[in-house]
Amino acid sequence: MRIVMTPEDMSRTLSRMAHEIAEKFNREIAQAVMVGIRTRGLPLAQRLQALLRDVTGVTLPLGVLDITLYRDDLTQIGPAPLVRKTELPFRVTDRPVFLIDDVLFTGRTIRAALDELVDYGRPRTVRLFVLIDRDHRELPIQADVVGQFVATELDEIVHVLLRETDGRDGVVVTRRTEPLDLEALV
Amino acid sequence: MANRLLIRGGRVIDPAQDLDDVRDVLIEDGVIREVAPRLPTPPETTVLEARGLIVAPGFIDMHVHLREPGEEDKETIETGTRAAAAGGFTAVACMANTNPVNDTAAVTQWILERARAVGVVRVYPVAAVTRGLQGQELTEMGELADAGAVAFSDDGRPIRSAQVLRCALEYSRITDRVVIDHCEDPDLTQGGAMNEGYYSSLLGLPGMPPEAEAIIVARDIFLARRTEAPVHIAHVSTRAAVELVRWAKQKGLPVTAEATPHHFTLSDRAVYERPYDTNLKMNPPLRTEDDVAAVVEGLADGTIDAIASDHAPHRLDDKRVEFDLAAFGVIGLETAVALALDRLVHTGRLSLRRMVELFTVGPARVLRLPTPTVAPGRPADLTLIDPDQTWTYRVEASFSRSRNSPFDGWTFRGRAVQTIVGGRVVFEAPAQQEGRRGRK
Amino acid sequence: MTGRTEPTLDMTSPGQWHRRHLLAIEPLSREEILTVLDVAAAMKEISQRDVKKVPALRGKTVVLLFFEPSTRTRTSFEIAAKRLSADTVSFSVSTSSVSKGETFLDTVLNIQAMAPDAIVVRHRSAGAPYFITNYIDACVINAGDGSHEHPTQALLDAMTVRERLGRLDGLKVAIVGDILHSRVARSNVFLWHKMGSEVWVCGPPTLLPPVFRQWPVRVTYRLEEALEGADVIMVLRLQLERHISLRFPSIREYFQRYGLTRERLKYAKEGVLIMHPGPMNRGIEIESEVADGPYSVILYQVANGIAVRMAVLYLLLGGATG
Helix, strand or coil: CEEEECHHHHHHHHHHHHHHHHHHCCCCHHHCEEEEECCCHHHHHHHHHHHHHHHHCCCCCEEEECCHHHCCCHHHCCECCCCCCCECCCCCCCCEEEEEEEEECCCHHHHHHHHHHHCCCCCCEEEEEEEEECCCCCCCCCCCEEEEECCCCCCEEEEEECHHHHCCCEEEEEECCCCCCHHHHC | CCCEEEEEEEEEEEHHHCEEEEEEEEEECCEEEEEECCCCCCCCEEEEECCCCEEEECEEEEEECCCCCCCCCCCCHHHHHHHHHHHCEEEEEECCCCCCCCCCHHHHHHHHHHHHHHCCCEEEEEECCEHHHCCCCECCHHHHHHHCCCEEECCCCCCCCHHHHHHHHHHHCCCCCEEEECCCCHHHHCCCCEECCHHHHHHCCCEECCHHHHHHHHHHHHHHHHHCCCEEECCCCCHHHHHHHHHHHHCCCCEEEEECHHHHHCCCHHHHHCCCCHHHCCCCCCCCHHHHHHHHHHHHHCCCCEECCCECCCCHHHHCCCHHHCCCCECCCCCHHHHHHHHHHCCCCCCHHHHHHHHCHHHHHHCCCCCCCCCCCCECCEEEEEEEEEEECCHHHCCCCCCCCCCCCCEEEEEEEEEEECCEEEEECCCCCCCCCCCC | CCCCCCCCCCCCCCCCCCCCCECCCCCCCHHHHHHHHHHHHHHHHHHHCCCCCCCCCCCCEEEEEECCCCHHHHHHHHHHHHHCCCEEEEEECCCCHHHHCCCHHHHHHHHHHCCCCEEEEEECCCCHHHHHHCCCCCEEEEEEECCCCCHHHHHHHHHHHHHHHCCCCCCEEEEECCCCCCHHHHHHHHHHHHCCCEEEEECCHHHCCHHHHHCCCEEECCHHHHHCCCCEEEECCCCHHHHECCCECCHHHHHHHHCECHHHHCCCCCCCEEECCCCCCECCCECHHHHCCCCECHHHHHHHHHHHHHHHHHHHHCECCC
């Protein structure tokens, strides 16, 4: 097991990401909406929303995507994964969409998210912000802002832990067979 | 040269003689010659070792549908009697609802001739009470009895009119033959598919109330009292019917009854547990646990005179349909004795002797047949039983032409292992399937 | 629909779904029912989008096998399947070879040969969907079998109540009408009992025989008693063609005793929900003023029907099947 981010690392990283977003997409921010990808993309989007408000004074509208129904591996996995609500309480057409997820890996989740987004309208732009880029892309997809690049093996799992969903912050990498020891993070 | 068979060392259970002991039985030319604790083996005699087996008078199934003439794709006299032999029966009484209906002496004679030609066990035709089973005009009972009909029944359907039944009972007295009634009030059961009760309400199936049986049983009992003619209640299935018959017998009325193995084994809960399995659809339908208990009590205390299978073969096409459209009835010749042993004797609810009675002297008395007994001078009709052999019934291996058994795949303790008709072994069970106990 | 709400994290963890068929409510657990309702709540949003279609069941074929006419249930399933990108094929009595005397089994085997992924079946015989499962590889969904069950109807009723009242337990649910022959009543009785609500059934005794006292319900022949303090009233459709004269003497007397009128509503709780599985016999089992009144959620039931059927199709067909 490797610890990639401590709680302090995470808050520093998110803060840096907010600044980077504000700088890079300065001209889009006023019109933009934020969309987190379930599950952990949503709390990350909420945190970035707050950080961006501190940096820019703008509170971006926030929505959430559940991409389950757009997965390309539905017929290959066990029982149907449960679906939660997609909630986009705004129109996306002609607006910049800031898409947020915890880990960028094969790119397939983002492909699904893009497909779902365009069913809601035609965004002017879509930007992708991820906390961790672990490499091993299978599709031509890249993030616009990355919290941290982590070199991983294919048989490793990147665990992003968040207070909102897991009771604590941190990022650890384990082998697929290795148990996750949360106490090591404290 | 005499044809001799010596059955050695079996436990002879013969209720007619009040005998339950080890005996050797010598058969010569189809007739029982001698019964004694130990017999010498005459020359040129086939010896059948029967140690550990029960030797009983030949079993009679007094309620069977052989379907011939007319529906030979369901069953024939040949296949039906072969199945009977495999179940341990040396004789069957076959119901009149064939095509043509057995309502004339010609049909009765034809059945008897056919049975002589291809039958494996003895066949006793039951003739119709009314022409064409229409419930209106009486058949020529005198001539039918002379031709060989052992009883009269419109089985498959009830005799709807009390007045018709009354006349039938009165008129039947010229023959010394019993009228067998299928007791069901057709108005109350119209459209019904299973017993009316909790499970029919769960399954949303139209019900057949148990009272539809009881009401007609009561009617028949009172008509037997009025006419002083014997009436036999086919396949009693409800507590109320059992109690009515018990009352009638206490009053000394000429009323007898039979029950089927499915009615003493299965309840209507089975239709819920095996949802909509059409092999659980029969008439009368499977009733409640309480009714099952009442039938068993009736068998034990003498209220019910006979166990009869109501063997009712049906085409696959008539069973592989929606439950409410499926044909009523199940086959049962091959499983009746095993169910009686497994469900009644081994559970301590019935003695072996009482079981033998229910398959021998019981039905014989109802049908006015000679009393079955293992005694010198009597035809050598014998049923040999291994009460402990464990075996599994596979309907695909059935001798019947039909496959509509609710007991496919059931494992039983006990079975008939040899069936002997007129001194000839007409069925021999394969050796113990998973050698629990070897025989020599 | 209201739109401007903040998205919620919703970390409650509903149970998994492992069934191949949806044949009845009776065997389902409380958790399984909640799983369907949770997924249905997510599905409902899809019908509010510009593009009302998700690719989840692309390439799947759903056969709608209707042996009884039922435009609304069939249409509801058809829309549900299409919103999940499944292909649908309709077989109904008038167009299929059933009218040419083909047996049920032959029809089923012919459909099996077309290799569908799911069969939605409506049939006049109780148990017909069970029958199909013996001969076919596809998932089978019961869309109403005789007097047995109509599971998706009860699920959509529950979804509607949950949306409106925010709960499924501790309610008094009154079901009124032909209980004996109603598949909607059966499915709802099982569902509400499992969810911890009290179910009252009410109707003329000819349509509510004493055997129903063995059910987990309260039985009454007096409508006022059933309505007393009710949170939900389900009015069943009276099958006029079938029972009039023997089961009850006249429509007039039925309406007098069991018709849901404005006056009778005063016995129920304030804000009671009025439901009806449709199609309604106005002026027979329900007064128009009640059917169209403020407490009626009949049209919400229709909208939720699509969401529930999407959830069921997705749970049976999404993921690896077979």
